[in-house]
Amino acid sequence: MLNIDAKYRNILPPLIGVALVFLLALLAPFITGHDPVHMSISERMAPPSMEHLLGQDNYGRDIFSRLLYGARVSIAVALFSALSAGILGITIGIIGGYFGGIAELITVRLADIILSFPPILLALLIVTILGPGVETLGLVLTILYMPGYARVAYGETLSMRQLEFVEAARALGSPTWRILALTILPNILGPLIVQFSLTVSSAVLIESGLSFLGLGVVPPDPSWGLMIREARAYMVYTPMPLLWPCIALTITVLAVNSLCDALRDFYDPRAVSTNFLANLAKTLIYAPIAKDYSQIDAQKAESALLSTSGLRTEFVTPKGRIRASNDVSFTVAPGETVALVGESGSGKTITGLSVLGLVPEPLGKMTSGQVALRSKSDEIICIEELDDEGLQQVRGDEIAMVFQEPMSSLNPVYPVGEQIAESLRYHRKISRPQALLTAVDLLESVGISDPAKRIKDYPHQMSGGMQQRVMIAMALSCSPSLIIADEPTTALDVTIQAQILELLRNIRNQENRSFGMLFITHNLGVVAEIADRVLVMYCGRIVESGPVSNLFRSPAHPYTKGLLASIPHIDHSSGDRQPLYAIPGTVPALDELPPGCAFAPRCNLAIEACVQELPELEVVGDGHWSRCPRWRELRG
Amino acid sequence: MWRYIIKRVFIALMLVFVVTSIVFLVIHLIPGDPAMLLLSGGGVDPAPEVVDAMRRRLGLDLPIWTQYINYVTGILQGDFGTSFQDDHPVAEEIAKRLPRTIELILAATALSILIGVPLGILAALQHGKYVDRTLALGAGLMLSVPVFVTGTLMVLLFAQELRWVPAGGFVAFSRDPVQHLIFLLMPAATIAIGFSAAIFRMTRTTVLETLKRDWVRTARAKGLPRSVVIRRHVVRNAMGPVMTVIGLQMGTLLGGTVLVEYVFNWPGLSGFLVVAVESRDYPEVQGIILVISFLFIMLNLLVDLLYSVLDPRIRLE
């Protein structure tokens, strides 16, 4: 409801503005008793008086009434041409989009060509032949605007053609014209309304422009463009007769333009959501910091490479503020690989980004918790307290990241070598050629052959697996002590996945490159191959953590058990993957979490108490924790 | 790369051909006898022998295919016919005035890019903040003031009231370079007001889009300073699309030259067009429109090629 209100709120002011201009034009005869073309030579350029509110022009005509009647001409021409062009253009566009083929060729290509030229040129060509006048204007503008409509209608129809309800209408045997007029047209109305308002704005501009050149409305009829043209001659003596039509014209165009913008936002939900969210984010104050260190394993934190405690990251959404990760505490020891596992939306990626202060602002923000890192020089750095510069020094140097989509994570306009060298140049302060030399070594170490040549390649010239190797080389470049790998294999196909995992395992085991790793994944199968310890996340919270072997052998949370049961079983003879089991139900939305255990709606062990109260993490074994009080029953 | 260039050039040539044909067709597609229409006006019907003479003059008595072939071969030889008024070859007049229009367009474009691009980047980086909203508001206003209103008001303010610059006119660069540039300044600035606002908007949107890209996150995760992230991974990437959009819209955006040249008495092609239309000198109008259209196609082509230099994905193909 709030959302819809906000949408209308943006449309309303310009709509009122436009309506006002229309109303003034429509009611002109009732507002002023003066005839806009009545001349009175004795009162030439008379200043404003009670009788003539804005004074009189060089023929003694009443300027106020000419302004009002000028609006009538502009609006009549604009509406006429926008409507007639609309009817013709939409018809052509829909037919072209629906039938394709020749119709498509003619409508779209022709429209493209006409659209890429200064519209006023074509207008002038036609004026030459027909001579100036209101009728010519109507015709000219209709021809000018038809292609715009045609293109919009074409594009929209094209995307509609295959949709289910159109198919359904066709299957039901509706005649084609009925489908076009009653099914397709109403559904593409939004963009067409935007096009209509754009056209009106442009038509007002062209009408006044041509009239200004003396090629549009023929004197003595009033038109703003014409008024400016005439008043220009004597603007040195009295500028007001010039300024009034200028102001009227600008206000009208401004009102219509703002309406266009508002309508565009209205019909493009993406634009609305960003605006709306940005606004909301500005006004909302983040919750006070509530620290909760209950779950830190004090002993471990001492020797840990990374330790987080009570980490909470919140996002602002149209439905309110959500906690993407909540009270997340864990440690990573030097050289250890910890897997952070969960379905999409569990908060695992956000947790990874929070560690590096990379949560996308301003919508998201880490609102409480601590992240402590043992630096390469053996100091403890509190990352959440660092300023931008401090963060820059940590990122890439102390902690590096490998992302999910190598293709989009690499910049398409630089060779990969440059992108690897960048880190080195800023952290190590070495020259570009030196950094490139190191990049060659790095590429070699991630198993890319002919590295000296390949550093000059652009990302799009490489395969997905190669790109991910480049990302890994980039992460390794400054020998970080921690690598956060966010689903590094998910976007790749199966054989490549195995190679990348193998690579990560090998590098990690090399003497000189020891680093801890936070391996974020949704795939428990991968976890078994690479991790020492596992953290299972559900709806923003860690629900179970423990050493891989223990956790796999005897899970202590029903969710983990469900995940384990649903690991795809690869049938090696056929290569098919057959999931054995799927957890019933779906992940609840983060804005409607139950007060108690978030897994309760999907859990077959749930009892009344689970729903009432949030379970705490309990020790269930050596270094093994679970957020389910019924873990004994589970292991049964 | 070569394949891309050849393709673009081919498309541009096709466009030239299509535009040429459209301009030819317009006179035939309009209902009524063109000769009659051109001579009519003021409610008096022209005498039949005058209409006949006009028809012969325009070659309208020939079969349409012959007309078309004559027309195209004429253009290929640089012959755009002769003026109705003084029988002067149209091509000659065009050749004299074309450079001045090109100069105005280039000056206005350069000015607009210099203003619009940096401000667009600034606004995007300050997204939603005070600076951004003020700039966006200003751009909205600037886009809504018709170019001839801006021009007229600038003449009123800077030439008539403040007397800083002349109201309009032209001096050849070879005669007096400084004076030449002073005359150029006002019309170029007038066009730039609207054009830079349009460029501002495009830049702002594109930079905002680019900021959301994954590689920007990668760059930040690498620990690059903010300024480097912005310069190398945001602005550099946004420039390609911005250039393309500028190129695509240049035609529409610079249509204002017609009005601006008129307001400032800039003796270019577009201002001449107005005179030609006033006197309904069809060969002149036709010639000028063709040349201006070619000009825009060439500018588009130029921008396309520039884009291919900026984007390695195209450059290397």
Ligand code: SF4
């Ligand atoms: S706390 Fe209750 S609902 Fe939650 S997982 Fe354990 S048994 Fe199931």
